[in-house]
Amino acid sequence: MNVSRSQAKPLLAGHPITRRGFLARSAALGAALGAGSLACGTGEQDYAALLSPGERPKQLGVREYVVLREVADRLVPAEGEKPGALALGVPARVDGELAFHGPKLRDDLEAALQLVEWWPLLSKGSRFSRLDPSAQDAVLADMASSRLAARRTAFQGLKFVTVFFTYTQEPTWPAIGYDGPWVPRKRPAALA
Amino acid sequence: MGVIEGSDFSADRREQADVLVIGSGAGGATVAMRMAEAGKRVIVLERGGYYTGLIDPLDPGRPGRGELDQREDDMLARIDGDRGLGTTGDGQVALTYGNCVGGATVHYWADSYRTPADRLALWESRYGVEGHGEDELRPHFERIEADLGIHPAPDSYLNGCNRLFKRGSEALGWLGEPVPQARRGCVKSGYCMQGCSYNAKQSMLVTYVPRAVRAGALVFADARVEKILAENGRATGAVAVVIDRDTQQPTSRRIEVRAKIVVVAAGGYGSAPLLLRSGLANANGQVGKHLRANPCSMVFGLFDEDVVMWRGIPAGYGCMEWRLARDEKGRYREGGYLLMPNQLGPGALAAFLPGFGAEHRRLMESMPRLASTIAWIDDEEEGEITLARDGSAEYALPVIGRNALMLRDSIKKGAQVLLAAGAREVFLADQVGTRIRDEKDLAKIDSVEIGPGAMSFAAPHPAGGCRMGRDPATSVVGSSGETHEVENLYVADPSVFPTAVSVDPSETILAFSHLLSDRLLEKGVV
Numbered sequence: 275m276n277v278s279r280s281q282a283k284p285l286l287a288g289h290p291i292t293r294r295g296f297l298a299r300s301a302a303l304g305a306a307l308g309a310g311s312l313a314c315g316t317g318e319q320d321y322a323a324l325l326s327p328g329e330r331p332k333q334l335g336v337r338e339y340v341v342l343r344e345v346a347d348r349l350v351p352a353e354g355e356k357p358g359a360l361a362l363g364v365p366a367r368v369d370g371e372l373a374f375h376g377p378k379l380r381d382d383l384e385a386a387l388q389l390v391e392w393w394p395l396l397s398k399g400s401r402f403s404r405l406d407p408s409a410q411d412a413v414l415a416d417m418a419s420s421r422l423a424a425r426r427t428a429f430q431g432l433k434f435v436t437v438f439f440t441y442t443q444e445p446t447w448p449a450i451g452y453d454g455p456w457v458p459r460k461r462p463a464a465l466a
Numbered sequence: 467m468g469v470i471e472g473s474d475f476s477a478d479r480r481e482q483a484d485v486l487v488i489g490s491g492a493g494g495a496t497v498a499m500r501m502a503e504a505g506k507r508v509i510v511l512e513r514g515g516y517y518t519g520l521i522d523p524l525d526p527g528r529p530g531r532g533e534l535d536q537r538e539d540d541m542l543a544r545i546d547g548d549r550g551l552g553t554t555g556d557g558q559v560a561l562t563y564g565n566c567v568g569g570a571t572v573h574y575w576a577d578s579y580r581t582p583a584d585r586l587a588l589w590e591s592r593y594g595v596e597g598h599g600e601d602e603l604r605p606h607f608e609r610i611e612a613d614l615g616i617h618p619a620p621d622s623y624l625n626g627c628n629r630l631f632k633r634g635s636e637a638l639g640w641l642g643e644p645v646p647q648a649r650r651g652c653v654k655s656g657y658c659m660q661g662c663s664y665n666a667k668q669s670m671l672v673t674y675v676p677r678a679v680r681a682g683a684l685v686f687a688d689a690r691v692e693k694i695l696a697e698n699g700r701a702t703g704a705v706a707v708v709i710d711r712d713t714q715q716p717t718s719r720r721i722e723v724r725a726k727i728v729v730v731a732a733g734g735y736g737s738a739p740l741l742l743r744s745g746l747a748n749a750n751g752q753v754g755k756h757l758r759a760n761p762c763s764m765v766f767g768l769f770d771e772d773v774v775m776w777r778g779i780p781a782g783y784g785c786m787e788w789r790l791a792r793d794e795k796g797r798y799r800e801g802g803y804l805l806m807p808n809q810l811g812p813g814a815l816a817a818f819l820p821g822f823g824a825e826h827r828r829l830m831e832s833m834p835r836l837a838s839t840i841a842w843i844d845d846e847e848e849g850e851i852t853l854a855r856d857g858s859a860e861y862a863l864p865v866i867g868r869n870a871l872m873l874r875d876s877i878k879k880g881a882q883v884l885l886a887a888g889a890r891e892v893f894l895a896d897q898v899g900t901r902i903r904d905e906k907d908l909a910k911i912d913s914v915e916i917g918p919g920a921m922s923f924a925a926p927h928p929a930g931g932c933r934m935g936r937d938p939a940t941s942v943v944g945s946s947g948e949t950h951e952v953e954n955l956y957v958a959d960p961s962v963f964p965t966a967v968s969v970d971p972s973e974t975i976l977a978f979s980h981l982l983s984d985r986l987l988e989k990g991v992v
Contacts, residue, residue, distance in 0.1 A: 348822070350822070351824070353827060373713070374713070374714045376858055377856075418821075418822075423917055426897065427558070429919065431557055437816035441816040449831060452833060456655050456657075457534075457663050460532050460535040464543065
């Protein structure tokens with residue numbers, strides 16, 4: 275067994291990434307890739323138009339929130355009668371969760387979402403939120419197995435919050451055979 | 467007086483005490499109870515909230531408030547630090563710790579081991595920890611085991627996952643044994659990690675905290691200590707801000723406590739940041755150094771029959787074969803972890819299972835037939851706790867060197883157990899979804915990517931950060947538990963351990979705090 279194989283493969287070889295480092299590099303990547311956003315006509319109003327009437331994030335920016343919706347819909351898509359992350363309100367739950375945390379988590383999440391949104395400009399010539407579902411799946415699969423730790427970490431973080439806040443919801447339990455708690459629910463801790 | 471919650475008062479408070487204890491987990495609750503029962507005026511400041519299940523911990527004849535409601539989402543938010551979303555800086559290791567009255571014991575699995583003799587000997591010989599040998603600790607272990615009803619898990623505790631794990635481990639000829647459990651009247655609901663609704667798990671919430679309160683200790687919940695106060699090289703108290711439970715935001719209310727001694731017991735992830743923020747006991751730059759945390763790997767096995775790993779107790783049978791790392795010709799060969807059955811609810815399971823979309827859904831739909839192993843590695847490569855510019859704590863636990871080797875080996879051994887138990891297929895917790903179908907496939911594990919973002923680990927057992935030792939240049943506290951630099955300032959939690967314990971640390975934390983309490987009382991410090 276070779277130690278070097280076991281070590282992290284950071285974005286910059288030889289310098290293990292820290293949260294700050296991850297953020298800085300992700301943000302730089304996002305900014306560089308997103309420089310084409312103006313040319314693509316991607317102002318905030320374009321993103322806002324994709325939201326339901328009255329649907330607005332409380333913590334994330336509108337662009338990031340729209341990307342989160344797109345990502346959540348691919349990570350846990352609806353399947354027949356089985357609800358997906360969107361129907362379960364997971365993007366709003368994740369957005370609301372940020373109110374309980376310091377700015378670091380929001381910054382990390384936003385950086386991850388920017389990376390998801392703009393990276394496909396390189397490989398597919400389009401931002402993530404404009405890709406069709408199968409192309410979005412391909413982008414996410416590529417992130418999960420990327421050689422770049424920042425891309426993998428972005429995927430991992432987004433997957434964690436999406437699937438956790440999906441499968442902790444009762445409507446998902448019958449399909450997975452989970453028979454649920456034995457005591458009544460107290461006031462949901464998600465409510466500030 | 468009982469437990470005073472943030473919503474119980476509206477003005478600033480000023481208090482006087484003999485002993486101020488910061489934190490109410492295994493370390494702090496023990497000192498608080500012992501000091502209060504010795505007649506000392508004790509005040510406890512606990513950052514997290516006070517949550518109860520079906521029974522009032524302070525008055526078992528009355529119903530509780532039902533806040534320990536068994537929902538992963540709700541309970542991570544209530545009882546876990548960072549509402550369960552804290553990670554190391556690279557996002558790879560989830561930091562699992564308590565943030566409530568009772569601390570991490572509210573979510574622990576109740577596994578209760580005496581400190582292995584080889585670990586105590588190591589701490590003495592290499593780090594100069596004195597007076598904490600087997601002989602000194604034995605009476606405290608005996609007392610703790612009586613207090614918490616600790617007993618080896620009988621076969622009736624073993625759920626489907628445990629039985630499969632035992633079968634696999636025995637088939638491989640690995641050393642295993644019942645895991646000692648701190649439980650009374652367990653109903654085997656499977657919600658230990660969410661905080662026992664039935665007061666059966668003998669956490670500090672239902673044992674030492676109520677005893678401390680009955681003896682007169684005042685416990686403030688929702689009280690986040692901002693700074694430890696010191697004058698002329700002596701600790702004199704602390705100032706806390708009251709946290710609004712519903713929003714988790716600080717209020718304008720303060721609690722200032724003046725005390726003869728201050729005992730920091732904010733936990734392995736909390737005490738070092740508090741000392742750093744207070745600018746105390748760190749002239750040698752050792753606070754926050756030497757962090758270890760038992761990062762753990764998970765492996766999943768799909769069986770033909772129902773397993774239902776979410777019911778019953780988490781780990782009733784453990785594999786001790788690999789507790790200590792084995793080297794060969796000066797190089798790591800194998801071992802260095804406790805290998806155990808795992809228990810996860812659907813939310814956590816979803817986070818650790820590989821893939822996404824339809825593939826991930828199929829795995830989730832096989833949840834009743836999934837078993838899992840978990841391995842707490844006895845990490846040797848040290849991490850560090852530092853402060854960001856805004857004063858928040860940052861944690862580094864890089865998965866490198868021998869830690870990475872141990873994690874990789876633990877994944878392989880977990881897969882072996884599951885295969886030996888009859889798993890049809892084994893899944894690793896990596897994002898690409900590596901699958902193992904037979905012994906030949908085990909070689910895949912040698913090259914699986916385990917770096918940041920590729921595989922997640924959880925780290926529930928922090929140690930170090932305020933290391934105990936003889937040498938003031940390389941440690942933060944002496945063997946008395948008092949900091950080398952600041953008089954009357956003590957640390958009583960796992961951050962004093964020079965290394966990880968190599969078994970679940972709860973009984974070691976309790977024993978160290980009992981010992982500290984004895985010595986404080988014997989010396990008449992207060």
